Amino acid sequence: MTTPPTSYAPAAPQQGAAASLSRKRPGELRAAVAQVLATNPQQSFTVTDLAKVLGHSGGAIGNACETLLHRGEAVRRGTNPRKYQANSATSNAALRVPGPAAAPSPVRAPRRSAPAPAAQNLQTGPQPIVRPNGQQYHPRALADLPDIEALRRLRNTQVPVLLYGPPGTGKTSLIEAAFPDLITVAGDGDTTVGDLIGEYIQNEKGGYEFVYGPLVTAMQEGRALLLDDATLISPKVLAALYPAMDGRRQIQVKAHKGETITAAEGFYVIAGHNPGVHGAVLTEALASRFSVQIQVGSDYDLAASLKINPTAVRIARNLATLQKAGEIGWAPQLRELLAFQKIADVLGADAAFSNLVGIAPLEDRDTVTEVVSKATGRPVTALSLGRQL
Incomplete structure (x- = not known):
């Protein structure tokens, strides 16, 4: 706060x-x-x-x-x-x-000397939302609404949402744009109950004090809680979260005198899932807690409108088509295309295309190399050091 x-x-x-x-x-x-x-x-x-x-x-x-x-x-x-x-x-x-x-x-x-800007013309569509890192998020359509508006309505009616899709498609960006009061837990196989609820830590005087974790903080302050990569967290750890999500909206902090925490109005849980990531398992218990599950893919039209190299966007579309057909397991997402343009601006397009080949998984690299080479009209290999200058 x-x-x-x-x-x-x-x-x-x-x-x-x-x-x-x-x-x-x-x-x-x-x-x-x-x-x-x-x-x-x-x-x-x-x-x-x-x-x-x-x-x-x-x-x-x-x-x-x-x-x-x-x-x-x-x-x-x-x-x-x-x-x-x-x-x-x-x-x-x-x-x-x-x-x-x-x-x-x-x-x-x-007093503010700067005049307030004119109201947005709603007929031109929703304006980009500034995320905490300063980057802009461009809303997308969801159920005939801007996606951020849809998520906010679901929060207001306490309907938990799970966003799933490949890494780099904008799941976290959407959630950050929709909920400015967001608290994020970066999930992995080492996440513990203490990481969610809290644990005792040593203070300056050498004693120990209990420090609440992000789940308790979000409950007490009525904030949104994002479980990023939720399916990498152990099901036993996630079980500590479930009482806060159901009708009880309470948890018991056994490590802190058995204290009972009741969620304040506004508390909300949303999660992200990357199905293709090793170790990511969407259990039935977890899936049943999220009434709405939304697939998130890369918006290649947005990539084009952001003035990313059109050849790179075309390559990404072609690889995404092959991925959908099951011929390869990887395709560049919006994150990779944004990185491509930054590299192209600094090192040139040739280096950016070579890097695109180099970041492809080894099992897909031959196919990616062929697609990139065909699109650029020249042989392209992974970015590597050359001879000594």
Whole structure:
């Protein structure tokens, strides 16, 4: 959770506001957030600021802010921490409640000299979302919605989602773009129950103290939890997570006095699965916990629109066709194509094509070499050192 700057003094919610907002539907909470922004148009707010003003969980507030941003009804100022500010469309999204009690108290904040950008023209499609690493995520279609909007709706109704597909297709990027309050667990065969729930660590005084893990933190703060490469985690370890995902929404921390942790509103679990990775096993117990399972493949049209070398995109499409037919096991995904363009910009296209051959698995390299050589019109071999200069 972010800590508001010392110059901020968020107003306490009026009596009964927290209980009232906790019963509101997602659209009403979004409108309430819009009202705070519209009431203080010259100020920007962190998610923590808004949570204190409205008396609501940070996870739900963060989703509401990102939805307003996606709809062009607010703008974002800064990324660490994220701050949101009204624009010309925010007032239309605001919740309209008669009487002076509907307007929250103003918040002191630094004045911003930069004007708010114009509202997004929704007819042009959703705008790219900035991920925590600064890179942009370009939304894709899912069930006739932008994918980030679909995931947020599923979170609001507590329907767990499993995204599956080859590495590098954008599963993690999508989840980071959809949930700005995300906590990520990078799963592998060595992940333990302690890595999820917490464990005792030695403090500066030589004693031991219990430090909560990402699962408990996400539950207490009402945040989204991503189990990246969930199918690499031992089923015995994952079993510790299941009580938090079902109707109980509780876990017992046996290592810490048998403490019971109850999930706050907004807590949500989402997972990623790479079917082709060695050791990745989607057990029946894990699959049954995720009511929605979404296949994610590379968007080669997006690669083309990002001005990646068209020959490289064509090679990737051809290899993907062979992969789908079962003739090879590997094809470049969007991650590899983005890396290709960076290499081409630095070392030239010839080196980038040679590297594309070199990163192919040995069992597929002959086929990849043939496809790349045919597309470029010249023999291409794996990138390697040459003679001494």
